[in-house]
Every structure is written in C-alpha cells, then in structure tokens.
Amino acid sequence: MKARPRIGTTGEMKFIVGQEHVIDFATGGMPAVLSTPRLVALIERTARESLYPFLNENERTVGAEIEIRHMAPTPLGQPVTIITRVIATEMRSVDFQFEVRDAHEVIARGLHKRAVITVESFARRVARKTARP
Numbered sequence: 001m002k003a004r005p006r007i008g009t010t011g012e013m014k015f016i017v018g019q020e021h022v023i024d025f026a027t028g029g030m031p032a033v034l035s036t037p038r039l040v041a042l043i044e045r046t047a048r049e050s051l052y053p054f055l056n057e058n059e060r061t062v063g064a065e066i067e068i069r070h071m072a073p074t075p076l077g078q079p080v081t082i083i084t085r086v087i088a089t090e091m092r093s094v095d096f097q098f099e100v101r102d103a104h105e106v107i108a109r110g111l112h113k114r115a116v117i118t119v120e121s122f123a124r125r126v127a128r129k130t131a132r133p
Contacts (some may be wrong), residue, residue, distance in 0.1 A: 079102065
C-alpha cells in the first residue's frame with residue numbers, strides 16, 4: 001500500500017433499484033425488492049473503490065468478511081445510498097462500518113473487512129488450484 005487509509009475515510013455509492021438488483025422470486029404477489037446478495041456486492045464495491053487511492057498499481061483488495069443486518073425492504077425504482085467508513089487498519093486488512101439508506105429509512109448496517117493482495121501472488125494461488133485434478 002502507498003499509505004494506510006485514515007480512520008474515517010469514507011466511500012459512497014448512490015443507485016436506483018433496478019430489475020438487476022431485485023429478488024428473483026417476486027411472483028405470486030411478492031413485491032420486487034432489493035435483494036440481500038446484490039446489496040452485499042454493492043457494499044463491497046463501495047468499500048473497494050474507496051481504497052483505490054491507497055493502493056500500489058499491482059495491488060487490489062478482496063472481501064474477507066461481511067456482517068450485515070438487512071432490516072427493511074426497498075422497492076424497484078427507489079434511490080439507495082451506501083456509505084462505508086474505515087474503522088480500523090491492520091497490516092494488510094482494512095475494516096469498514098457501513099450504513100445503507102433508501103429515501104425513507106436505514107435499510108442495512110454492518111461491518112466489512114477487505115484484505116489487500118498483490119495481483120501476482122493472488123494469481124499464482126488461483127493457478128495452483130486450477131492446476132490440480
């Protein structure tokens with residue numbers, strides 16, 4: 001890492017809940033709402049992008065842990081804002097706290113940890129797994 005992010009460093013993402021974000025079982029009267037797996041992916045992306053300025057060219061971050069409480073539904077077409085905030089850094093990991101809101105309320109909160117990796121060593125590790133029968 002070029003530098004460790006400071007405690008309090010934030011990331012933010014805004015999006016409108018689209019068809020690609022909703023549950024795949026919205027049938028039989030079940031409303032189309034933001035799915036938890038898609039929300040997790042967007043939280044990870046928000047945290048990941050907030051770390052770009054701190055990484056060397058050959059470094060990336062990968063998700064290592066996530067603890068989420070998805071507390072409220074958000075329907076198709078509604079705006080959502082994700083805010084991530086660095087709460088700790090240790091060697092090659094960064095811990096985040098996050099909050100997600102729609103236009104009406106907080107819909108999710110939790111914690112997320114990202115590990116800093118070098119592309120070369122990560123690629124070697126993946127290659128070892130693909131080379132085995």
